[in-house]
Amino acid sequence: MAPVRPYAARLAAGASDLRLRTQPHELRLRTLSRHQNGAWEAYTERHGVCRDYAHLAVTFCRCLNIPARYCTGYITDIGLPPPYATMDFAAWMEVYLGGRWHTFDPRNNAPRIGRILIAHGRDAADVPLTHVFGPGTLPGFRVWAEEADPNSTPAA
Numbered sequence: 722m723a724p725v726r727p728y729a730a731r732l733a734a735g736a737s738d739l740r741l742r743t744q745p746h747e748l749r750l751r752t753l754s755r756h757q758n759g760a761w762e763a764y765t766e767r768h769g770v771c772r773d774y775a776h777l778a779v780t781f782c783r784c785l786n787i788p789a790r791y792c793t794g795y796i797t798d799i800g801l802p803p804p805y806a807t808m809d810f811a812a813w814m815e816v817y818l819g820g821r822w823h824t825f826d827p828r829n830n831a832p833r834i835g836r837i838l839i840a841h842g843r844d845a846a847d848v849p850l851t852h853v854f855g856p857g858t859l860p861g862f863r864v865w866a867e868e869a870d871p872n873s874t875p876a877a
Contacts, residue, residue, distance in 0.1 A: 743841070771828035772845050775812040776828040779844065788817035790841045793848050797835030797866040808864045810850045824843060835866045 726744070759779035763773035775791055782789035813826040814862040827835065840848035851857070855859050 771812040774827035775814045776844060778825065779814050782814075782816055790815050790817075790822075791844045791848065792824075792838055792841045793845070793850055794835050794839040795864050795866070796829070797837070797839040799835040799866060799868045800833070808866075812845065823837065834868070837864075 760773075760777040763769040763777045765834060769777070779789040779791050792815055795806065795808055796811040796813075811828070812826070813824060815822040815824055817823075824836065839850075842848040853857070
């Protein structure tokens with residue numbers, strides 16, 4: 722966290738809202754990430770995946786003494802225009818402000834409907850999407866979500 726601290730302070734200086742403080746600036750999305758990437762690599766290389774963005778934003782918050790945690794799960798395409806992308810794992814963060822946790826998504830940088838939280842922890846090492854010892858095969862998986870009718874009663 723030490724190499725990131727001066728950059729966190731610089732980004733926070735004069736920021737009028739938390740979104741400006743937590744979003745990684747000028748980062749490009751990439752489709753692959755090295756498992757050893759951390760906040761410093763995401764910041765210096767200026768590209769990453771959702772996990773890298775979340776790590777960097779959590780690190781910036783912690784450098785500023787703002788409690789933050791790393792979250793993993795799924796983000797649906799509910800409320801987005803077609804064509805819909807295949808759902809995949811996702812990472813985002815939660816920040817503790819005003820007595821409660823608030824969700825922030827440094828990768829998408831927009832509110833999303835239907836976020837499905839699997840776990841939260843200090844970082845991706847606490848809550849990996851998969852944790853396999855030895856060979857492992859995932860021939861496929863499918864996750865889908867549908868928007869509930871606001872007038873319907875949930876099934877018991």
